[in-house]
Amino acid sequence: MNDQPIGSGEPVEPNAPDEALADEVRAELRRSLEAEPAEPKKSEIVELRDVWLSFGAHQVLNGITLGVARGETVCILGGSGVGKSTVLRLILRLLLPDQGEVMVEGRDISAVSYVDVLQLRERMGMVFQGSALFDSLNVHDNVAFPLVEHTDMPDDAIFDRVREVLSFVDLVPEDVLSLLPAELSGGMRKRVAIARAIVHEPPILLFDEPTSGLDPITTRTIDELILKLRSELSVCAVVVTHNVRSAARIATETALIKDGQIIFNGSPEEMFACEDPYVRSFLS
Amino acid sequence: MASARRSAARLTRNAFFGIALSVQEYFALVARLLKSCVSRPFYRRDIVQQMDTIGVQSLFIVVLTGLFTGMVLALQSAVEMERFGATIYIGRLVGASTVRELGPVLTALMVTGRAGAGMAAAIGAMKVTEQVDALRTMGVDPVRRLVVPRFLAAIIMLPVLTIVADLVAIFGGLLIAVVKLDLTTELYMRSVYETLAQSGFILKFIPIDLIQGLAKPLAFGAIMAATSCFYGLRTSGGTEGVGRATTQAVVTTSILVLAVDYFLTQILIVMFVQ
Ligand SMILES: Nc1ncnc2c1ncn2[C@@H]1O[C@H](COP(=O)(O)OP(=O)(O)OP(=O)(O)O)[C@@H](O)[C@H]1O
Ligand SMILES: [Mg+2]
Numbered sequence: 419m420n421d422q423p424i425g426s427g428e429p430v431e432p433n434a435p436d437e438a439l440a441d442e443v444r445a446e447l448r449r450s451l452e453a454e455p456a457e458p459k460k461s462e463i464v465e466l467r468d469v470w471l472s473f474g475a476h477q478v479l480n481g482i483t484l485g486v487a488r489g490e491t492v493c494i495l496g497g498s499g500v501g502k503s504t505v506l507r508l509i510l511r512l513l514l515p516d517q518g519e520v521m522v523e524g525r526d527i528s529a530v531s532y533v534d535v536l537q538l539r540e541r542m543g544m545v546f547q548g549s550a551l552f553d554s555l556n557v558h559d560n561v562a563f564p565l566v567e568h569t570d571m572p573d574d575a576i577f578d579r580v581r582e583v584l585s586f587v588d589l590v591p592e593d594v595l596s597l598l599p600a601e602l603s604g605g606m607r608k609r610v611a612i613a614r615a616i617v618h619e620p621p622i623l624l625f626d627e628p629t630s631g632l633d634p635i636t637t638r639t640i641d642e643l644i645l646k647l648r649s650e651l652s653v654c655a656v657v658v659t660h661n662v663r664s665a666a667r668i669a670t671e672t673a674l675i676k677d678g679q680i681i682f683n684g685s686p687e688e689m690f691a692c693e694d695p696y697v698r699s700f701l702s
Numbered sequence: 703m704a705s706a707r708r709s710a711a712r713l714t715r716n717a718f719f720g721i722a723l724s725v726q727e728y729f730a731l732v733a734r735l736l737k738s739c740v741s742r743p744f745y746r747r748d749i750v751q752q753m754d755t756i757g758v759q760s761l762f763i764v765v766l767t768g769l770f771t772g773m774v775l776a777l778q779s780a781v782e783m784e785r786f787g788a789t790i791y792i793g794r795l796v797g798a799s800t801v802r803e804l805g806p807v808l809t810a811l812m813v814t815g816r817a818g819a820g821m822a823a824a825i826g827a828m829k830v831t832e833q834v835d836a837l838r839t840m841g842v843d844p845v846r847r848l849v850v851p852r853f854l855a856a857i858i859m860l861p862v863l864t865i866v867a868d869l870v871a872i873f874g875g876l877l878i879a880v881v882k883l884d885l886t887t888e889l890y891m892r893s894v895y896e897t898l899a900q901s902g903f904i905l906k907f908i909p910i911d912l913i914q915g916l917a918k919p920l921a922f923g924a925i926m927a928a929t930s931c932f933y934g935l936r937t938s939g940g941t942e943g944v945g946r947a948t949t950q951a952v953v954t955t956s957i958l959v960l961a962v963d964y965f966l967t968q969i970l971i972v973m974f975v976q
Contacts, residue, residue, distance in 0.1 A: 512835055536841040544839045550832040564840050 461487045462521070463622060463654045464509055469518035471504060478504055480678035481518070486671075488621075491648055491655040493665040493686075495700065496675035502658040503547060505675075506624045509656065510544060511535055522622070540568055543615030547626040547658075549607040551599040557584075557610050558595045564618040583613040586646075588639055605636040612643065616651075623647065625657040629664055641667045662701055666690070674700060731845070731932050735853055738846045748851035756817040756852070757859030761866065767812050768867035771804055772796055772874025780883055789883050793893030796875035801898065801915045805868040807963055810922035813863060814955045818930040821852050822951035825934025826944040834935065844935065853927040860923030861916045868915065901974065914970045921966060922959050929955045 462485040471479040478501040486492045494502050507513045508520050511527045520527050522538060530538060543564075551560050561580045565571050571579070581591040587609040599607055608628055615623060625644065629637040641664050647653050648668075659665055665672055666686045674682040674689070674697060682689060682697050689697065779795045825848055828834050834844050872894055879885040898909040933951040937943045 507835075510835075510839055512838060536843075539839055539841045542839070544836070546832045546836060548831055550836040552833055552836070553827070553831075567840060567842055 463488055463523055464656065465519075465521040466505070466508065467519045467521065469505075469508060469515045469520060471501070471508065471513065471515050478678055479515075482675070482678070482680055484673055484680060484683070486654050486656055488654050489648060489652045490670045491644065491657060491668050493669035493672045494656065494658045494675060495660070495662065495665055495672060497700075498660075500675045501678060502675060503626050506544065506626055506656060506658060509622075509624060510539060510542060540564070540618065541620050542622040542624060543618070543620040544624045545608070545611045545615045545626060545628050547630070549599070549604075549611040551607060551611055551614070553599055556596050556598050557602070560599065560610060561614045561617050563614060568618065579617060580613075583617045584610075586616070587613045587643060589613070605632050608632065608636075608640065609643075612640070616647065619651065621653055623653050623655040625655065625659075627658055627660065629659065629661055637661065637664060638667075644668050727936070728928070728932050731849070731935070732928050734845050735849050735928060735931075738843070738850050739854065743846070745847060745851050748847070749854050752851045752855035753859055755820065756813065756855050757862060760813050760816050760859075760863060763812050763816060764809055764863045764867050765870050767808050768800075768805070768870030769874040771808060771867075772800060772871030772876075773878050775799060775804075775871070776875040776878035777882070780878065784883075789879075789885060790889055791893055792875065792879050792883065792885065793872075793890040793895075794897040797872060797894035798897045798911070800871040800875075801868050801909075801911050803963075803967075805864050805871060806915055806918035806922060807959065809864045809867045810860065810919060810926065810959045811956055813860060814926050814930075814952055814959065817856070818926045818955050819948050819952050821927065821930035822934040822937075822948045823944055825849075825931055826937035826947040827941075829935060829937040830940055830943055849927070849931040849935070852931055853924065856923035856927035857920055858923075860919040860926070864915065864919040910974050914967075914974070917970065918963060918966055921962055925958050925962060926955050929958060 464484075464486040466482050466484045469479055469482045470477075482505065484492065484494075484505070494505060496502050504513065508515060509522065511520070511530075514528055523541070525534075525538070527535070527538060552563070555563070558577070558580055559566075561583060562576050565576045565579060580595070584591040584594065589606065589609055594602070594606065594610070599610070602610065612625075612628065615625075628644070629640050632640070644655060644657065645668055648655065657665075657668060669686050672682070672684065672686055672689045673680045676696060682692060682694060684692070690701065692698070775796045776792055779792055780789060783789045783791060783795075825834070828848070834848070837844050837847060875894075876887060876890050879890045880887060898911050901910045903909055904913060930951040933947040933954070937947040939946070
């Protein structure tokens with residue numbers, strides 16, 4: 419019997435003469451495989467190590483371990499109320515874990531001082547589940563907020579930057595700049611929130627259901643936006659989503675939470691190939 | 703029976719600890735607030751905006767409150783005083799009671815109903831829509847950004863509003879005195895002046911009564927802003943929670959204003975009345 423796929427017209431390259439070369443390749447491969455486990459530890463930008471959290475008697479997270487490296491997009495999936503948003507809040511240090519560590523850029527965030535927390539948060543951009551735009555500020559002031567607070571940029575430079583990011587999220591700056599959040603549609607609000615999160619070019623981006631309640635076309639636009647951010651700015655992103663198809667499109671890694679634990683962690687392809695009945699039922 | 707008693711005991715204990723914890727949180731907020739008042743950064747634009755919201759926009763209700771209070775005071779006392787032919791002392795009564803008590807207290811209560819409720823609702827709405835978290839995420843301290851401007855604006859504007867209320871109340875009393883009791887403006891005003899002069903002057907021209915009348919609104923403004931923002935910041939549970947926070951803010955502030963008024967009066971009497 420022939421190992422070759424049937425119908426392949428190409429003649430098979432006999433491998434006998436290149437025995438030595440093949441050995442070398444194999445050795446190289448083995449070396450890289452052995453180096454693999456140590457490697458991600460160093461480059462993890464956000465890392466949760468065995469994190470436990472409860473609200474009063476309500477135990478929400480029972481030992482979550484998760485790492486996100488530079489240029490990676492991790493999608494957190496799970497049913498409603500399993501603690502997906504809570505994980506993002508932990509990374510932002512809006513909550514502290516009962517047990518375990520949350521590391522951001524190699525620092526344990528429970529241990530950093532009040533001033534350092536503010537600096538740490540400037541290195542992150544967060545898109546909240548409900549957008550959380552400031553009601554009293556118009557779109558320009560909302561998007562400019564991180565720049566006004568933390569940089570000495572002159573007003574016209576800020577104005578240019580705001581227009582730039584608004585275009586980046588496919589909004590027409592002239593149309594929306596002076597509108598109040600209440601005058602925007604849900605999808606536009608989400609996009610303004612994304613613009614606000616990326617305006618100061620943070621290396622870490624956190625998205626809480628950026629596409630929930632949006633139509634498929636807008637969902638796709640926002641997914642493409644997240645992909646664009648990864649390829650152009652090479653940010654590290656954590657995306658919470660209910661949308662399995664979105665996850666498949668944008669994730670380099672997925673994590674499925676159930677009962678306060680990550681019951682599946684792997685690439686989207688692995689997830690779709692997974693035999694676990696709960697994973698299967700979640701995907702279908 | 704025993705278990706019912708035990709669970710009642712537990713409920714009481716939990717309620718007690720709940721309150722103790724809230725009081726502790728309240729004072730923690732006040733401490734942070736005071737610290738933030740004297741250190742950078744300041745949000746000057748927000749302070750001015752809050753002064754407008756608390757002060758200018760409350761002016762109308764404060765004027766109405768003052769006017770009717772002054773008029774009803776004059777009317778009520780006229781009935782009594784006419785019996786003794788003592789209507790020339792109407793000015794004394796109106797002046798003393800408004801400047802010392804009713805001006806500060808009624809102004810504080812009215813402004814609490816309007817601006818205090820507004821503060822709790824605005825901050826509460828920001829809390830439940832994650833805007834407060836968004837602030838923190840962007841490296842901004844919500845106490846500094848949201849509470850301090852309201853606190854400063856309140857302690858500046860409440861004394862001003864109180865003076866307005868006092869003046870309008872005295873004018874309201876004058877209206878009744880002149881129209882209903884046939885007193886002359888001069889007689890009425892002299893009697894107002896006499897009662898203010900009675901308790902003496904500081905630096906020869908600032909009536910001690912007025913110091914009392916301004917120390918109080920300063921305290922009431924601080925209480926109103928701190929309490930309303932406290933309830934606003936601990937709002938949870940969606941829009942319903944915002945309603946609850948607003949109610950709690952108004953009720954608690956009103957009670958605190960009345961209680962603190964009593965103790966402040968006591969202290970001021972000890973300090974100024976020999
Ligand atoms: N501040 C809080 N106080 C008490 N309980 C909370 C608090 N925040 C979250 N919870 C509880 O923690 C659990 C997880 O909440 P979380 O918001 O993380 O869920 P989620 O996975 O984001 O859900 P969804 O998909 O609906 O947004 C929920 O059961 C919620 O009731
Ligand atoms: Mg959520």
